[in-house]
Amino acid sequence: MEILCVGDLFLSSENFREAMENALGEGSHEIREVMWAGEKAEEQHHLQQIMEVEGPEAVPTPDEIVAAVGSAEVIAVHFAPIPKAVLEAGDGLKAVVVARAGFENVNVEAANERGIAVVHLVGRNAPAVAEQAIALMLAETRDIARVDRGIREGKWPKKFPATPYDLFGRTVGLVGFGQVARQLAPRISGFEVKLLVYDPYVDKETIESFGCEKVDDMDAVFRESDFVSLHARLTEETRRFIGREHFDLMKPTAFFINNARSRMVRYDDLFDVLKEGRIAGAALDVHDDEPLGEGNPWLELENVTLAPHIAGSTTSTWENSVLMTAEAVKEIVETGRATNTVNAESLEGR
Numbered sequence: 001m002e003i004l005c006v007g008d009l010f011l012s013s014e015n016f017r018e019a020m021e022n023a024l025g026e027g028s029h030e031i032r033e034v035m036w037a038g039e040k041a042e043e044q045h046h047l048q049q050i051m052e053v054e055g056p057e058a059v060p061t062p063d064e065i066v067a068a069v070g071s072a073e074v075i076a077v078h079f080a081p082i083p084k085a086v087l088e089a090g091d092g093l094k095a096v097v098v099a100r101a102g103f104e105n106v107n108v109e110a111a112n113e114r115g116i117a118v119v120h121l122v123g124r125n126a127p128a129v130a131e132q133a134i135a136l137m138l139a140e141t142r143d144i145a146r147v148d149r150g151i152r153e154g155k156w157p158k159k160f161p162a163t164p165y166d167l168f169g170r171t172v173g174l175v176g177f178g179q180v181a182r183q184l185a186p187r188i189s190g191f192e193v194k195l196l197v198y199d200p201y202v203d204k205e206t207i208e209s210f211g212c213e214k215v216d217d218m219d220a221v222f223r224e225s226d227f228v229s230l231h232a233r234l235t236e237e238t239r240r241f242i243g244r245e246h247f248d249l250m251k252p253t254a255f256f257i258n259n260a261r262s263r264m265v266r267y268d269d270l271f272d273v274l275k276e277g278r279i280a281g282a283a284l285d286v287h288d289d290e291p292l293g294e295g296n297p298w299l300e301l302e303n304v305t306l307a308p309h310i311a312g313s314t315t316s317t318w319e320n321s322v323l324m325t326a327e328a329v330k331e332i333v334e335t336g337r338a339t340n341t342v343n344a345e346s347l348e349g350r
Contacts, residue, residue, distance in 0.1 A: 001333050002030045002092075004072035006065055009041040011078040011099060015322045020076070023326035024333060034068035036080035042291070045309075048079045049290050051105045053263070056081035069093065074332060076325050077105070084110040095119055095338060095347060097328045099321040101179075101233075103342055117347035119328050119338040123179035124320040125312030129259055130183035132311040136257050136283035137167055137227050140305045161303035162253065162280035165226075167191045173225030175218060175242070176232030176260070177202045177210075184231070185210040196221050199232070222249040227257060234261040244269035250279045259285035259311040274301050285311045 003020055007013030013033035020031050038044050047059045059081050069075070069089035075082065078099040087093065087110050095117040096106055103120045111118050139145055143160045150157035168191045174181045177199040185195060195212040198221045207214040215221060222228055228250065232238050243266035247256070256279060258265060267288050273279055281303035290309055292298055298306065332338050332347075341347055 001074060002070075002072050003032070003074045003076060003329060004068055004070075005031060005033045006036060006068075006075060006077040006080045006082075007033065008036045008079045009038060009044050011318060011321055015318070016076050016099075016325065019322035019326035020329060023323075023330045029333070032068065032070075032072065034065055036062055037064050044079055045290070047081070048105065051081060052102065053104075056083040056105050056107050061085050074329055076329060078321065079105060082106040087111055087114055087116055095332055097325050097332075097338075099325045100124060108342060112343050112346055115346050117332075117338055117344075118342040119332075120340055120342060121321065121324045121328070122340055123183075124324050125314075125317040126179035126183045128314040128317045129180045129311040130187055132259050132285065132307075133180070133184055133229050133231075133257055134167075134188055136259060136285065136305060136307070137172075137229070137255065140255050140257070140281050140283040141165055141167065141227075145305045146302070161277070165253070167193065167227075169193065170226040171196060171224055173198070173221035173228045174212070175199075175221055175228065175230050177207055177212070178231060178233060180260070181229075181231040182210060184229070185212055196225060219246070219249055222246045223251075225254060226251065227255050229257040230260045230264060232260060232264060234264055238264045240264065240266050242266065244273065247273040247279060252278065253280050255280050256282040257284075258282070259307070262286040262288050271298065271301070274303050277303070281305070283307070285309055 005013040005016035007016060013035055017031050017033055050058050061083055062081055065080060066085050066089045069086060071092050072090055073092050073094045075096045082096055082105060084107050093116050097119045098106060099121060101120055101122055103118055106118050108118050142164050146160060147157050171194040173196045175198050177197045189211055196215050197207045197212045198215050198218040204214045242264060247269060270282060274282055283305040285307040286309055328338055338347055
């Protein structure tokens, strides 16, 4: 089988190729490489953010990738755009394997039309994102970023927007119980927190097996928790599904944590409640506009900890990404099927 590895400035094509050779056997298949053109990782990340909202047709067509497709049967890719022009560049293409859970950079509709499977990875960065969620909770309630900034400005800060308190023994509410939340639950258990979970698609027995309590009403999570941490998937159902009506339920001492996707939250509402001091604070790794840019109103708030969308950026995530991609390709090579196919019917037709 012929495989095209499409690298970017976060995951190189060489990383993909080495993982493929280890999984499939060096020399057993033709494995080619191409890099998504660009000189700055920030620019590629910005284009990826555009694709998250508008899809791969909204960014410049990657002519270097179009030219490289040739007779490839499988494309392995991370952030690079896979628009219709790429999918139409070769007649033998059977599958596109995306090295992350999100697949917004692939034109799935065009893939469907050509019978090309789109495969994504589930859980490749879940441990890293789970640990950052805990870090954000601690950073916000213990004012870590604020005191660091103050000291660097020549101050010795002792007063903060909210009174600091321990994470130990508190109630933590999780909205969504996918791979990240399932990694978070055992990691945070050492703090002896009470874990409330709202996820209508996960059964009570599964949730309780992780030491959590299932609640059937999302309002209960916001009303009862000291920390509300968002871990749902971005779908049409969850797009902007959290807003003012939920924040108004929160304790004035509670914190909101989001290192999932910004577009599940009405950020204008969150901004307003933070500016009003309605809740103690928030910690955000994901934003509607990335980077925020000079003069952004979020930079004026004192009761929010901001991170630049780095929850999954660890060595283990990059290692997992290429290894899991290689395993997915191996499954396609050996069985003609793929476990995590977004459009399952497409692979059967190839």
